[in-house]
Amino acid sequence: MSKRQPITIKEVAEKAGVSQMTVSRVLNKQKLVKESTRQRVEEAISALNYRPNLMARGLAGGRSKLIGLAYYNPSPSYLSALLVSALKHCRDLGHHLVIEDLADIDDGADTSAIVERLSTIQLDGLILTPPLSGNAALLNLIHELNLPTVLLGNTMAVESQSTVTFDDQAAAHAMTSFLIEKGHERIGLVCGPGQHPSSHQRRDGYLGALAEHGLPVEKELILEGDFTFRSGMDMGDRLLGLDHPPSAIFASNDDMAAGVIAAAQRRSVQVPGELSIVGFDDTAIAAAIWPRLTTVHQPIAEMVEAAIDIISQITSSDWDGKPQHMVNNNIQIVQRESLGERQ
Missing domain, CATH: 3.40.50.2300 (Response regulator)
Structure with a gap:
């Protein structure tokens, strides 16, 4: 049995009752096409299950990069x-x-x-x-x-x-202030690695919020991870092992925040009953773990x-x-x- 040849732009044009150039303009999202014509072409594309050749399309329009x-x-x-x-x-x-x-x-x-x-x-x-x-x-x-x-x-x-x-600094400032507004005064921070510019920006935002609310900087509450789940778990374990552990921990990305949650669960620390944990990025892991993670949405x-x-x-x-x-x-x-x- 012979394999069905791919649908061509010519077949789409014939079904829509337009020229091949018009189909090309619709595919390239150009604005020189009436809305009714565009809709007709899109319906033909859908009906025929047409899949454009991106390389050929880009070369024809001189747009492909x-x-x-x-x-x-x-x-x-x-x-x-x-x-x-x-x-x-x-x-x-x-x-x-x-x-x-x-x-x-x-x-x-x-x-x-x-x-x-x-x-x-x-x-x-x-x-x-x-x-x-x-x-x-x-x-x-x-x-x-x-x-x-x-x-x-x-x-x-x-x-x-x-x-x-x-604006990582402003975002970290906003999250830290949000924790303070929720009544947290001893807030741990799990930073990212020093070679990441965002790590410094997020740390500065955290420090700025503490200063703005008149809270002291406690060096033992600031630890450096490496943006991985494992480092978040290790740093979370260190913070929770303090004689006076924080009531909230702000991790500089969601992977580390998930690791902090794991550390808390391993110690039978209730989240959020005994400890609040927040992250940064709003990636898929934030909504996949339990409890689901409060976090900064990075676009x-x-x-x-x-x-x-x-x-x-x-x-x-x-x-x-x-x-x-x-x-x-x-x-x-x-x-x-x-x-x-x-x-």
Whole structure:
């Protein structure tokens, strides 16, 4: 039995009663199509179960970009949200995403060799995720490649590269203040690793909220993890083992917060009856564990989509050559069962 050949754009055009050019315009989300015609084409696409060839579509419109996304991040929850969103948005725009795991940069690998690896791919643009986006040596070498680059999560001033950031400090300040408003005065903090710019921003937000409410900084309540579940469990165990443990613990990401919850459960500490635990990111794990995690919602999907849009613009002929800097200030605290009021 012969295999059914893929549906073509010509068959879609014939079923919709339009030209192939009109179908192409609908697929490329161009605005030069009447709404009634667009609807007819979309109905034909659905009826025929048409799947466009993204490579051919991009080449025909001169829009297809080869975009690299380089990451090194120990948080599987953050990475999952990031990569799924990047893949979907590139697919919607007709771009192609090349994913590069640069974890070897933390193992002492030669930074120039890593850049050489990236240069051989012949990318149109590159997105660097934290902590890579804050690696000065890597940024200097990439700048020499003259490769359009967008940095995620780097709040430092960067002249040559565009940035998309979230106001981590303000968000951590808001979460710490929220805990204080709930009656908590001894609040533990599990920071992220020092090489992550966001770790410092979130710590500063925590410290700023304590100062604003006249609460002392207790060094024994501030510990450093590495954004992994295991480190959250270890740091949570240390905080709960203090002679005077905190009534609330703020972990700098959801994976570590989940680890703190595990540490509390291992010690038979009731959450939130005896201990409140909050996180940061609002990734899938926050709603998957019990009690479900109160956390700061970081717009991960929106940020990586904005980075892809910037690369689409700066690789076009009408770009003015100036890097773009976008800051997302939409701070949302998602309250769930892991947070209780201090009586």
